[in-house]
Amino acid sequence: MAFQPFRTRIKFCGMTRPGDVRLAGELGVDAVGFVFAVRSRRRVEPGQAVAMREALAPMVDAVALFMDNPADEVRQVVAAVRPSLLQFHGDEDEGFCRSFGLPYLKAVPMGADEPPDPLALHARFPSAAGFLLDAHAPGEPGGGGRAFDWSKVPRGLTKPILVAGGLTPENVHDAVVATRPWGVDVASGVELEGGSPGIKDGTRMRRFVEEVRRADCG
Numbered sequence: 001m002a003f004q005p006f007r008t009r010i011k012f013c014g015m016t017r018p019g020d021v022r023l024a025g026e027l028g029v030d031a032v033g034f035v036f037a038v039r040s041r042r043r044v045e046p047g048q049a050v051a052m053r054e055a056l057a058p059m060v061d062a063v064a065l066f067m068d069n070p071a072d073e074v075r076q077v078v079a080a081v082r083p084s085l086l087q088f089h090g091d092e093d094e095g096f097c098r099s100f101g102l103p104y105l106k107a108v109p110m111g112a113d114e115p116p117d118p119l120a121l122h123a124r125f126p127s128a129a130g131f132l133l134d135a136h137a138p139g140e141p142g143g144g145g146r147a148f149d150w151s152k153v154p155r156g157l158t159k160p161i162l163v164a165g166g167l168t169p170e171n172v173h174d175a176v177v178a179t180r181p182w183g184v185d186v187a188s189g190v191e192l193e194g195g196s197p198g199i200k201d202g203t204r205m206r207r208f209v210e211e212v213r214r215a216d217c218g
């Protein structure tokens with residue numbers, strides 16, 4: 001029988017306001033992400049992330065997201081923000097990802113023609129805590145609100161996987177039922193429609209969590 005998590009973990013990514021972080025904790029979200037990727041419209045400075053970390057409820061992970069940032073910059077963020085998990089979206093290799101002494105997620109671009117080979121992923125990133133499958137093409141930043149074909153989620157990944165890319169309160173139920181991932185990750189899908197990237201919408205955040213829990217009960 002296929003492994004089915006008892007409860008799908010939820011990560012809200014690209015947070016920019018302490019109030020949104022506080023609400024995420026109240027809604028029972030498992031992790032919030034702070035983006036330090038240079039090419040992101042949700043990029044925050046370490047000082048902003050420190051303020052948001054102070055608004056974080058106990059037992060909620062703070063995730064620092066990078067995309068080909070220099071090692072010195074990652075070290076500075078780790079020292080200032082004290083994330084519990086790192087997330088790498090660029091061409092970082094295993095040695096780089098593990099060198100900061102923290103568990104990490106490696107993002108896998110699902111926008112390529114061929115779905116990734118699970119054995120090759122495990123061989124390239126043996127120390128990864130898990131893999132985040134995102135819709136973008138190799139070399140592109142994520143956070144674009146685009147979904148990928150969920151039937152391409154590779155079977156046989158023994159590490160936890162998070163499904164990301166274009167998830168919304170409207171489609172996350174179906175995404176969880178189709179893929180039964182360890183967790184789901186969302187940035188733009190819980191933002192104010194027509195608003196600035198990083199400005200979350202409390203109603204959409206709440207509906208997103210409700211829809212994941214509905215899928216968990218199904």
Ligand SMILES: O=C(O)c1ccccc1N[C@@H]1O[C@H](COP(=O)(O)O)[C@@H](O)[C@H]1O
Pocket residue numbers: 013014033035037039040041042043065067089134141142143144145146164165166167185186187188189
């Ligand atoms: O959010 C960003 O700006 C970002 C920039 C660079 C790499 C990754 C980024 N975000 C990640 O992409 C997924 C999907 O975003 P969306 O829900 O489609 O908007 C998001 O969960 C972040 O982990």
